[in-house]
Amino acid sequence: MPSLFNSWWKPSKTNRTARRAAKSRLRVEQLEDRVTPAAGMLDTTFSGDGKVTTDLGGSNSVHAVAVDGLGRTLVAGDTNQNFKVTRYQVDGSLDMGFGTGGTATVDFGSNDSARGVAVDGLGRILLGGFSTIGGDNNDFAVARLTDAGILDASFSDDSKATVDFGGDDVGFGVAVDGLGRVVLGGYSRIGGAPTPSRQPG
Numbered sequence: 001m002p003s004l005f006n007s008w009w010k011p012s013k014t015n016r017t018a019r020r021a022a023k024s025r026l027r028v029e030q031l032e033d034r035v036t037p038a039a040g041m042l043d044t045t046f047s048g049d050g051k052v053t054t055d056l057g058g059s060n061s062v063h064a065v066a067v068d069g070l071g072r073t074l075v076a077g078d079t080n081q082n083f084k085v086t087r088y089q090v091d092g093s094l095d096m097g098f099g100t101g102g103t104a105t106v107d108f109g110s111n112d113s114a115r116g117v118a119v120d121g122l123g124r125i126l127l128g129g130f131s132t133i134g135g136d137n138n139d140f141a142v143a144r145l146t147d148a149g150i151l152d153a154s155f156s157d158d159s160k161a162t163v164d165f166g167g168d169d170v171g172f173g174v175a176v177d178g179l180g181r182v183v184l185g186g187y188s189r190i191g192g193a194p195t196p197s198r199q200p201g
């Protein structure tokens, strides 16, 4: 008569059969050919080597970057005292359907520099920075462009708005909330001697 112990440790015929069936189902699949770059390495799917440069003429300064909902990269800054923003496709190529040849320009009529870029829920692009439009010191400045990089006249009548706190007012960042409202951040130097524009060039 088998003991209780023997009946516990001996695999039953049913279990042995199940294990053999499981082993027979194992297959070694050949891995597909793929490259997985290590984190922090340049992404060669972007412009071939992970880098791209664009000459806008003159002295080009980049101050902010953002990626929109379609994975397109927006690079913002200034050239020749105007806001500039250039958009690149996911593969790093210039988005020729944006602005003029991939770049949009905003001129407040003075010495203007974009220091922040944001994209709202409708794909519109906000550029925030500062401008000397108000006189010999800076004012906060913001502009909105359509998804196609065209000045958006539905924003502040002419796509552009400025705020003068009464001193040297330097906007450094822009954000959009869930209701599409625009927030500019930066600093203001009020009181004391007027500060010359910080716009380079």
Ligand SMILES: [Ca+2]
Residues within 6 Å of the ligand: 080, 081, 082, 083, 106, 107, 108, 109, 110, 111, 112
């Ligand atoms: Ca200008």
Ligand SMILES: [Ca+2]
Residues within 6 Å of the ligand: 134, 137, 138, 139, 140, 163, 164, 165, 166, 167, 168, 169
């Ligand atoms: Ca001012």
